[in-house]
Amino acid sequence: MALDKFFRRRRAQPAEGSDIPDLWSKCPACKENIYNKDLEAESYVCPKCGYHHRLSARRRIEVLLDPGSFWQQSGHVHPVDVLNFVDTETYPARLERAQRKTGQPDAILTGRGTLLGLPVMAAVMDFEFSGGSMGSVVGEEIARAAETAAEAGVPLLLVAASGGARMQESALSLMQMAKTTVALQRLTERGLPYISLLTDPTTGGVTASFATIADVIVAEPGALIGFAGPRVIQQTIRQNLPEGFQRSEFLLEHGMVDLVTDRREQRAVLHSLLSVLTRQPAPTPGTALPDAPAEDPR
16 A cells, blocks of 8 residues: 555545534635534624525514414315426426425415514515415415404515415415405504515515515515516516616615514514504513413414
8 A cells, every 4th residue: 555545534425324513614705614503603694794594484583473383274284286297397297395494385384482571473485496486375374374363353464575476376376466465455454563574575465465565574684585587587678687686775765565574673663563453562671481382383
């Protein structure tokens, strides 16, 4: 054996299926390596440049709501391939892959919880499930969430993260734009607030319907928000678009959103908004938060 091979140091590779956790993440914006514990402590915002990492629905719940307060309502409705849709693969095959990846039947998670002690109905879209596309299940779950909030007399907080309508469901997907809009009217009739939090990206039919008709529209910094993408628009009108077009800050300047709020400050900001809109006093500092409900709170 040659001496160079004898003394050559090899980096140990984790075995396939190893449960050794990844300790570092690279920021897509500034390319800095971030210790995952530090990233988690910053609510998954890069401590170097402020880039807001995309979150799964469950992680978003952990970031926004009080620990142990969330009771899930969604998960009982499953998508159906009514149209027998096939493109490069069958629709059921796409669904199965997305369901394995996220552990959810579709691209949304809804349920009751508290935000710094204030009760709220939350509906959180999951971009990891087929790009957060809106199909019949997403529309149904949002409608049910709005109806539950109206019946329980609590505000609705909806977190949007979507590429738009789900093409594999065709017109059935487009019908959800009207369905969700009508369901949200129940909250208006009861005098209950609806807050929409737009994250990166929020586009297509989601932007054109329930995501932008809230009483207060909050956006995360740098989020892409619009109907068609900027590249499509630029190719269509054959003109250069303004700097930052369709980003949160641009939309705030032009009146489409009400606030652009750093994720690390969202709980406090949303709590203040909910307190004012529901005319509820803020909890006394140091007050213990309620435990998770032992059974169906409805």
